[in-house]
Amino acid sequence: MTVQQIKSFAAGQWIEPGTGARAIASAINGQIIAQAGNTALDVDAMLDNARTVGGPNLRKMTFHDRARMIKVLAAHLNSHKQALYDLSFDTGATQSDHLIDIDGGIGTMFVYASKGRREMPDAHVYLDAEVEQLSRNGTFLGQHICSPLLGVAVHINAFNFPVWGMLEKLAPTLLAGVPAIVKPATASCYVTEACVRLMLDSGLLPKGALQLVSGGLGDMLDRLDAQDVVSFTGSADTALKLRSAPHIQRNSIRFIAEQDSLNASVLGPDAAPGTPEFNLFVKEVHREMTTKAGQKCTAIRRILVPENHVQPVIEALNARLEKTVIGDPRLETTRMGALVSAAQKQDVLEKAAILGQQAERVYGDPDNFTLNGAGLEAGAFVPPMLFHCADPDTATRIHDTEAFGPISTIMGYQDLDHAIALTNKGRGSLVASVFTHDGDVARQVALGAAAWHGRLYFNNRDSATESTGHGSPLPHMVHGGPGRAGGGEELGGIRGVMHYMQRTAIQGSPDILTAIGGRWVPGAREITAPAHPFTRSFNALEIGETIHTETRQVTVEDIEHFAEFTGDTFYAHMDEDAAAANPFFPGRVAHGYLLLSFAAGLFVEPNPGPVLANTGLDNLRFMAPLSPGETLGVRLTVKQKTKRNDEYGEVRWHVTLTNQNDERVAEYELLTMNAY
Template sequence: MLDVQSFAAGQWIAPDSGAREIASAITGDVIAQAGTSALDVQAMLGYARDVGGPALRKLTFHDRARMLKAVAMYLMERKQVLYDLSYDTGATLSDHKIDVDGGIGTMLVFASKGRREMPDGHVFLDGPPEQLGRTGAFMGRHICTPLQGVAVHINAFNFAVWGMLEKLAPTLLAGVPAIVKPATATCYVTEACVRMMLESGLLPEGSLQLVSGGLGDMLDHLGCQDAVAFTGSADTALKLRANPVLLENSVRFASEQDSLNASVLGTDVTPDTPEFELFVKEVQREMTAKAGQKCTAIRRIMVPDALIEPVIEALKGRLSKIAVGDPRLEDTRMGALVSASQKQDVLEKASLIQAEAEIVSGNMDEFTVKGADKNKGAFVPPMLFHCADPDAAVRVHDTEAFGPVSTIMPYRDLPHAIDLLNKGKGSLVASVITNNSDVAREITLGSATFHGRLYFNNRTSMAEATGHGAPLPHMVHGGPGRAGGGEELGGIRGVMHYMQRTAVQGSPDILSAISDQWVPGASEITHKDHPFTRTFNEVGLGETFNSPSREITLEDIETFAHFTGDTFYAHMDDEAAKANPFFPGRVAHGYLLLSFAAGLFVQPDPGPVLANTGLDNLRFMAPVAAGDSIRVRLTVKHKTPRNDEYGEVRWHVTLYNQDDAVAAEYELLTMNAYG
């Protein structure tokens, strides 16, 4: 039997007399025990705040992103161990891949986004500077910095690895240490994963701790710099959220909880279209993957009146082919629920649904289990109900049987479908299978505010679509109302949950120093050498090159027009140009000005500038006519390392005319070799 330990304040602590037994979902035999009354929660919180937090905050966002990637690759090489342990949770190999591979993949996405979308520094900038005074001497900017506390992650039983890593990745990327508390039923898998991460030596001391068993009174000791992220039932979320200490100290509390997710078959679909088969496949997969123990699983199936019978028959056919049994067997397609208590809960909830709906597939008395005793293991069949009158139903729309249970119901028209969707009072995801864009738009406008994610799929996207039930790290995962009102993932949005947004005000020089990014109006630095002759390491923020002037002639304008084919009237017809409110007469092309600007600031010899990779935020501010002249100011705005050979330099470029008025402004991106 496994003794599932906790990792607290740098020490592994074994379970004690207060431990809870954990049974195999397959056999019902006790395989592990977890829980201890000896945890010093004050010491754990102090260890995270005083040791883990400072160590993480010393690292830049890029350092932490590289750390995440290294940890993910370390786990990838050892995932078979996690697979082998996970069978006793009732999960099949394909379920393991959702959990283990999905969690590792999520870490890799956050690692990549951290390098590409965050600075190699300690301050994340949220939006551009704001000019708060008339001359620009007083500016403001929103910045984000890591919370100086600890994140307490309370996870559900159904995803022992992904559930931890999808919270842990953005937390560590933000620079905040975490205390992870998995559900006891599957904590032995989580403990193995945490051991791997700690044994890798890749995480700073104090950045990760584990509670196997109960949290004790840990939440009673949290403050304004701490955060709680919870996944589980609505009842438990309400109890935790109501903790007086959390309320008094305004502790951040994010919740992802019960959800009556739904899938709608569009009014445009007929049995002979690709969307019909796609719909049936999606529903069957979401009912049976992880034995329906997914927070995103389809609980309600909405179908046009005329297609109820064809869809029921098609679903019954697919569900009848699902082999339920020991998940270690190659031909098993659905394993067991996680525990006997979970089986009892699912059956109790299914009986509530059955009071309003007829069971059409999945009778408990008739299904068989391959390779295991269905009475000892936590096995149930995929259970499909049909609710003929969803408008009169109540339990169908408010009862989640957290297993392979779903209810099909008819709708009359799209407004009716929207009304049924919204009866769930908030879900993590609703899907719509349709090849009609107008159907998608109407459902979006009528129902988007009730769902954290809307997933549309059809013949065009089906080959690449990831599925109704797959939260992706790029997109937010959460939902309003009974789904908890929280958000996780969503790329860098997920990182922001563990940072404080602060409005910083001051002079351009002060904002530049705080943000590690040159702000227009801040001091400029000149150097005797052209900045393009200086390496990435040598050029500094604010380093500025001022070019000589160049006159723009009518011949320049006409030559450019004929050479490029851009003979727009504003450049070629003086009378027509004067009739335009933007131009005094014929003017130079904007792209002619950019080309001449490059000629004014470029240094042509081979050097550390390897490539011009583009420009951002281009604006043409004032027209330039024949006889006018332009000059360029080129300033190093920001520097970002990209790999071991070169980094990106972002230059602020301003074009002035002969009257020192700004004619154009943009940001130039170059890749510069290191020195």
């Protein structure tokens, strides 16, 4: 068998394994399939390449440019994922496991590409929250902006997800405009290297945007500065060692950690045997024990059930575990593969022995189980093991020892408060799940346990068909957790991008804030439109381009006609005395939606032109009533422009309605799609 030479990609060059290279064995049969590692990598050259080549190349691009790049990268990986599947079998993963790791990682990239286009501007600066008025007359304002860090993101990933673990960090990093140096765990780095090659060979990434360390980082972390980020996934012990390094602390280098945790799943007190929730619970616990052979940071380690349901749950789980075929992951009949390595197998067995000191093993014997396939004797296989702890209040090891494999412990609780207390004994986890059809149970758990968990997953008969599962971190939501889980947050949509950006408070005049943010701020200079803006193409329009319309008097007849036409006969529009008794109105007033309709009639250009569609309005506020006999005028200003596709872009207009005294009556943002 040819032994693969797993290379590093450093400063634009592929580097062969060298001094310090380590042999990597197949999890299936123990045969040596690769070697990786090089203690002679030029760390300074790698960091310099990222900072002086990769960073500037990425920062030249807008958020939308980078989002489009991530999308085509994801599509490229998607068309070549079979090659990654073929390699991943040797990590012990089954085809179903590949869908979580490889397809899941690619899917995460697609989500970030989409969110980048929808939720971030086609610009170089991200505006965080609204403008703050810092002066009486609005000539001095504040705005928080986020801009890319000027350094490099060093990603240190775990062995269990060689593709997803990389891509879930890489997508938000690239979207932020920061280059990455990826360091996968050596045990499965051959899959990561293949994925990195696919991305680099595609030519879609700018130079310097991505580098790879197959092996150790050397002293790279000691050469970082305050513009750099370390994002780590792995054990709590390793995280502590890295984040407490004097250089990291002295330079306030950002350190994001996603660590091991003793995640729990709670069977609600209402979920008795025979209910849909009971069946869902058993099904998900079994899936979490056996998927990736239990090598998931989100796997269920502690199973909490009402005391009188302990035995039925054990019986139901044992029946499912008995049907789980363990063996060669390349075989279609196999349902659970191997641990990633012999070393990992040894660690899991040692941790299982610790759990066995305070809990009884009620399923699974590591010395006696059947394997599906031939030539697997030297593979890193263990059977699923279920333990039962009769006294979870005093058995401390079940709450602090994680066997990172197909192992879980069931324990009974007396009431819901007891269940919450046991759940929190893990001292911080990535996720806890609750199976209940009772909203009060869910609320009580959320109030009592949320502080110790990064995610609470509730499932029942109503959400079962569409729920993604206890162990599925989604790019839309935060992945991380407090305490033992590391205290960090990954993913979480655009929140995840912010880890690689600096939030800065900008203070100045409306014109200054408009110039920096690329978004018109009320009070900033208006540009007199050379023609009606609805006759001008997306590309021709300028930020700040404004028209002031003619005025229109609003009459009693207008109000009554609108009321009759729409059916909106609310008393404030129809009854003078009742309206005058209302503290908000001087008497009868015009409908707010009548004013919006009249405003459109004042500013709309009716003829065909570049405006293709009105897609909605945001941030509508009615600020003062308008009485019969008063007049209405409109100011329409181009606030922001965002390209959407090759045919049209979105124009955000700032619309202000005023009365005859130039007092604001209403304000909102109109959205239109305009041809280029």
